[in-house]
Amino acid sequence: MKRVEVWHWLIPDRLTGQRRRSQHRMSDAEASAAYPDAEKVEGSLEVRWLPEPQSEQDRIQTIDWRNQPPRS
Numbered sequence: 001m002k003r004v005e006v007w008h009w010l011i012p013d014r015l016t017g018q019r020r021r022s023q024h025r026m027s028d029a030e031a032s033a034a035y036p037d038a039e040k041v042e043g044s045l046e047v048r049w050l051p052e053p054q055s056e057q058d059r060i061q062t063i064d065w066r067n068q069p070p071r072s
Contacts, residue, residue: 001049008044011035 006025012035013020022031022038025046031038 002052004048004050006046006048007031008041009035009038010041011038 004027006027008025009022009031010019011022011031012018019039021041025044026034
């Protein structure tokens with residue numbers, strides 16, 4: 001399992017320009033890509049455990065197995 005930390009962020013409101021708390025939690029990478037000057041809201045950390053992505057080799061083997069014709 002992969003540990004992912006997500007936070008609420010203080011971001012600029014597009015209408016007023018004032019800083020407001022984000023509606024959704026985002027990782028550091030997501031927040032910095034969308035809002036370069038975003039700041040974490042202390043105490044809003046949420047740790048999520050996500051399954052590891054399937055390796056390319058495992059995915060190919062699964063697809064190959066499913067596409068085999070039925071045995072006689």
